[in-house]
Amino acid sequence: MPQASTDRADRADRTASSRDIGIDLGTANTLVYARGHGIVLDEPSVVAVRTGTTTALAVGTEAKETLGRTPGSITAIRPLRDGVICDFEAAEEMIRHFVRKAVPGRRPRTRMVVCVPSGVTQVERRAIVQASTRAGAKTVHLIEEPMAAAIGAGLPVSEARGSMVVDIGGGTSEVAVICLGGIVTSRSLRVGGDRMDAAITDHVRREHALLIGERTAEDVKIAVGSAWPVPGLPELESRTHTVRGREKVGGMPKTLELTALDVRAALDEPVAAIIAAVRATLEECPPELSGDVMERGITLTGGGALLPGLDLRIASATGIPVFVADAPLDCVVLGSGRCVEDMDTLGSLLAPAKP
Ligand code: ADP
Ligand code: MG
Numbered sequence: 001m002p003q004a005s006t007d008r009a010d011r012a013d014r015t016a017s018s019r020d021i022g023i024d025l026g027t028a029n030t031l032v033y034a035r036g037h038g039i040v041l042d043e044p045s046v047v048a049v050r051t052g053t054t055t056a057l058a059v060g061t062e063a064k065e066t067l068g069r070t071p072g073s074i075t076a077i078r079p080l081r082d083g084v085i086c087d088f089e090a091a092e093e094m095i096r097h098f099v100r101k102a103v104p105g106r107r108p109r110t111r112m113v114v115c116v117p118s119g120v121t122q123v124e125r126r127a128i129v130q131a132s133t134r135a136g137a138k139t140v141h142l143i144e145e146p147m148a149a150a151i152g153a154g155l156p157v158s159e160a161r162g163s164m165v166v167d168i169g170g171g172t173s174e175v176a177v178i179c180l181g182g183i184v185t186s187r188s189l190r191v192g193g194d195r196m197d198a199a200i201t202d203h204v205r206r207e208h209a210l211l212i213g214e215r216t217a218e219d220v221k222i223a224v225g226s227a228w229p230v231p232g233l234p235e236l237e238s239r240t241h242t243v244r245g246r247e248k249v250g251g252m253p254k255t256l257e258l259t260a261l262d263v264r265a266a267l268d269e270p271v272a273a274i275i276a277a278v279r280a281t282l283e284e285c286p287p288e289l290s291g292d293v294m295e296r297g298i299t300l301t302g303g304g305a306l307l308p309g310l311d312l313r314i315a316s317a318t319g320i321p322v323f324v325a326d327a328p329l330d331c332v333v334l335g336s337g338r339c340v341e342d343m344d345t346l347g348s349l350l351a352p353a354k355p
Helices: 006-011 088-102 122-134 145-152 193-208 214-224 234-238 260-283 287-296 310-318 328-341 343-349
Strands: 020-025 029-034 038-044 047-050 056-059 074-077 110-116 137-144 163-168 173-179 182-189 240-247 253-259 298-301 322-324 351-353
Touching: 020 088, 020 328, 029 088, 029 328, 038 088, 038 328, 047 088, 056 088, 088 122, 110 122, 110 145, 110 328, 122 137, 137 145, 137 328, 145 163, 145 173, 145 182, 145 298, 145 328, 163 260, 163 287, 173 260, 173 287, 182 260, 193 214, 193 253, 193 260, 214 240, 214 253, 214 260, 234 260, 240 260, 253 260, 260 310, 298 310, 298 328, 310 322, 328 343
Parallel strands: 020 110, 110 137, 163 298, 298 322
Antiparallel strands: 020 029, 029 038, 047 056, 047 074, 163 173, 173 182, 240 253
16 A cells, blocks of 8 residues: 555554454545554455455455456455445455454454445445444444544534534545534545546546556555645655556557646646535535634545645635644544544444444
């Protein structure tokens, strides 16, 4: 995973004996928090299966390695890719695998708090609860992702003041205003890191007649992507990144040097879509609460929050201060972790779910 630091990679080696866990079932990454231990697992939400079957050959980090370069006999699936479950069996296999890995041995009476994208349907919720139960959960609570993100970012969700959180994940972004422990208004859009990657792929194909893969596009985004000039990072404007692809005409391998400005232009459309969703959410928010947001600012979480200049661009478009949460990729799982650590106090934020 490109964004993995040593610290994040180390987590995979830690395991927990705790019975209570929080899971961030993200479209790009799944993280697990174990009560008393912290984050114990952090892997891509990918399952590799033998084509035409449901036999999982690899899950997580190992399976992501195969994305885009699988032989015909293996298919790499991202079960939650667009925020909806496109493959129930793969999703269940993934949840089971990650829970077993995070909490090895017997799992009697495990309580799980699972974060789900707020766009998932009742049927999908039931499927997630069922999969978690089969993976060993005694009780399963579902928590809406923006609520978990806000808790994990340290926002005062229970207070009588409005807080706005924008969680930019891989397949979806969630925008929500939270007050008194509830989501007052929210929207979920199918624009996130994946759409940014696709925008780069399209731009390179259109402007440079070069075909590149989605992993390459993500590398470009992380290496030289930005949404707006950043005063503290003047060198951002002059960065370049060399990509390898295949010529559209002729099909020969070719390398190309992309500039940061080229990539910023490519990212304009998905970034504009996120801004439009922020504005629309503000517009339908009760005036007192939007006043609170004006004053206290907007908090960005999720991997997309790491795109340089995104905060400044949203601030410029809305006139509201924007902050990037500490460790934005961890906010959702830390929020679910807070619920796990403190089931009694935060239990009211959770809806118990029946399989
Ligand atoms: P999800 O919750 O949907 O699993 P995450 O919050 O884990 O998503 O974020 C994953 C997304 O963040 C991916 O699309 C990834 O490319 C993107 N991302 C990670 N690091 C950066 C970065 N430094 N700049 C821009 N995007 C990033
Ligand atoms: Mg997420």
